[in-house]
Every structure is written in C-alpha cells, then in structure tokens.
Amino acid sequence: MKLSIGFSPCPNDTFIFDALIHHKIDTEGLTFEVFFDDVETLNQKAFRGELDITKLSFHAFAYVSEQYALLDSGSALGFGVGPLLICHQEHFTQNSGELSAGLKVGIPGRYTTANFLLGIAFPHLTNKQEMVFSEIENALLKDQIDLGLIIHENRFTYTEKGLHKIIDLGNYWEQQTGCAIPLGGIVANRKLDQETKEKVNRLIKKSVEFAFANPRSGLDFIRQHAQEMSEEVMYKHIELYVNKYSIELGTEGRKAIDTLFNMAREKELIPPVQHDIYLIP
Template identity: 85%
Template structure:
C-alpha cells in the first residue's frame, strides 16, 4: 500500500522521517510517496485534502480537522522554540509595545502558527505580506517590509545578517499559558481505515526513536535538503524542534494543543471544533 506523505525540507522533519522513508525500520508493508514543501504550502495542500499524511501548522489544523486526525507522534512542540518578530531598523526594537499599525509585516503564511501567535500579541498589525519563510530576511534587508515573522532555522541566522529581535513570540506564549508552544503536527486523512492510521502512527514513532538512537544516520538526507546550513546549525535546529513530544504528545503536549485551540476560539480566530482531533483517544 502506497500513501502520500508531505513534510518540509527542514532538518527537524528530515531527521524524523529519514528512517521511515528509507526503510531503516520495518514499514510493515507500507510505501510512501514523499512531497517536500514549505509549511504554508503543506497547509494549503491540507485544505484541499491533497495528501494522505502531512505535516501542517496547528493553526491550519483547526480548519481541516473534519478531514484529518492528529497523530500522536511526529509533532513539533516545545519551550523556547517559538517564532520571532524581527526588524532591520533597530529603533523599532525599543518601541515594540507601540508598533505602528501601518508597518508592513512579512509572514510565512496566513495559516501558520507564527501568524496565529502574532495575532494574539499584536492584533493591530494587519498589514501583512505572505512569503516563503526563507525569503523574509532578505526582504527586510532590502527594506521591502518593515517587520519579519521568522520560523525554523532563521532564528539562528538573523542576527549575523544585521537584523534585530523585537520579541520572541514563543516566550510570550509561555508567559501567557505556562504551556509548551504547539508549532506543527502530523495528521492523517480520516478516510483511511483505522488499522492503517494506527500503523502509520506506530511507524512514525519508531522512526523518531530510531533517529534519536542513531542521530548521525540521517545526516546525508538532512544535508541534501537543508538551506546551506552548517552541520552545527542543522543539529541545533533538530535539538530545538525534536523532543519527547515528537515521540508522543503525552498529557502535557495535548494540554498545550487544547489551550491553543481554546484561546483561538475565545478570540474568534477559529470556529469551534466539531470533531475529536486526536487519532489516539
């Protein structure tokens, strides 16, 4: 049986899925057709129900939970892992509490969790321009935008390019809720039979566990898809986004996700969810 699988080319995802797609673990008769896309493209594909299994932002998941269920393995949650709001003009750092509503913000996608968090912290910043996450730093340096909302490995590179942090939205979330920040999850199409869905969840868990036990095994695959990153930066990225929640969400991981959706509903960002979101009860 072949299933379509979408995830990003970022080191955390290639680290997680290397053992699965390269048969370093027993895939129990399943094959995977892999699609590499940035997170917002994956979000949009999920909106169309285009893939059997996909990584997506938790914000986007709220809009597709009628089509997809959340797997217990493969998610990206954590502390100190949130998106950053940055700028080129250092004076804006000093005025973060009163950022002008006219400022143009480059965001990595409408349905990203990063955009959701910025909407909570700075609801007046509505002049947004969507772009590929890896283009935001350049757009700031070229003064095409005033503020940039960065995710993934860019949190390790922006300062070296002369850009400045206004606020760490992950820290903001943690102070508001006391929870880990839910960034992205792995979901599976509800139309698949239950046995297949549970098998996929089990295999992704095994793939993460294999990666932790053999951290250098995926190095060639990670490097093949990374954006001109040094090995040190690649593994910093992995250490930041792949953790115990990636093996299984557990009580604390589920609590963080539930708090995010509850807050989003209370603020009118999303409609009430009508489906049970978790595959595993």
C-alpha cells in the same frame, strides 16, 4: 500499500522521517511518496485534502479537523522554539508595545501558528505580506517590509545578517499559558482505515526513536535539504524542534494543543472544532 506524505525540508522533519521513508525501520508493508514543501504550502494541500499523511501548522489544523486526525507522534512542540518578530531598522526594538498599525509585516503564511501568535500579541498589526519563510530576511534587508516573522532555521541566522529581534513570540506564549508552544503536527486523512492510520502513527514513533538512537544516520539526507546550513546549525535546529513531544504528545502536549485551540476560539480566530481531533483518544 503506498501512501502520500508531506513534510518540510527543514532538519527537524527530515530527521524525524528519514528512517521511515528510507526503510531503516520495518514499515510493515507501507511505502511512501514524499512531497517536500514549506509549511504554508502543506497547509494549503491539507485544505484540499490532497495528501494521506501531512505535516501542517496547528493553526491550520483547526480548519481541517473534519478531514484529518492528529497523530500522537511526529509533532513539533516545545519551550523556547517560537517564532521571532525581527526588523532591519533597530529603532523598532526599543519599545515593541508601540509598533504602529501601518507597519508591513512579512509572514510565513496566513495559517501558520506563527501568524496566529502574532495576532494574539499584536492584533493591530494587520498589514501583512505572505511569503516563503526563507525569503523574509532578504525582504527585510531590502526594506521591502518593516517587520519579519521568522521560523525554522532563520532563528539562527538573522543576527549574522545584521537583523534585530523585537520579541520572541514563543516566550510570550509561555508567559501567557505556561505551556509548550504547539507549532506543527502530523495528521492522517480520515478516509484511511483506522488500522492504517494507527500503523502510520506507530511507524512515525519508531522513526523518531531510531533517529534519536542513531542521530547521524540521516545526516546526508538532512544536509541535502538544509539550504546550505552548517552541520552545527542543523543540529541546533533539530535539538529545538524534536523532543519528547515528537515521540508522543502525552498529557502535557495535548494540554498545550487544547489551550491553543481554546484561546483561538475565544478570540474567534478559528471556527468551532466539531470532531475529536486526536487519532488516539
């Protein structure tokens, strides 16, 4: 049985899925057609119900929980892994509380969790320009935008380009909630039968465990998609975003996700979620 699966080309995702899609583990009769896309493109594909299995942001998941169920494995949650709000003009860093409403912010997508966190911390920053996450740094350097909301490997490269951090929104979230920050999850289309969905969940867990046991096994695959990243930066990226929550959410992971959804509903940032969001109760 062949299933379509979408995830990002970032090192954390290629690290997680290498063993699965390259059959380094027993895939129990499943094969996968892979679509590599940035997170906002994956969000949009999920809105259209295009893929059987996909990575998406937890913010976007609130809008598609009727179509997709959250797997217990493969998610990206953690401490110290949140998006950063950065700038080119250093004077913006002097008092982040006085950022004026008219400033143009480059964001990696409307439905990213990064944008959701920006909305919580700076609700007045509404002048936003959506762009591919990897283009935000250059847009700042060209003064096409005033502020940039960066995710993924750009956390490790912005200072080398002369850019400056205003605030770590992950730290902001942690201070507000005490929870790990839920960034992205892996979901299965509800049209799949339950046995297949549970099999995929089981296989992703095995794929993550294989990657942890054999961390250099997927190096060529990871490097192939890593956008000229050094090996050191690739593995820093993996260490940040792949952890115990990627193996299984557990009680703490679910608490963080529930907190995110509850806060979003209270602020009327997402519609009410009508279904049990988890594949495994």
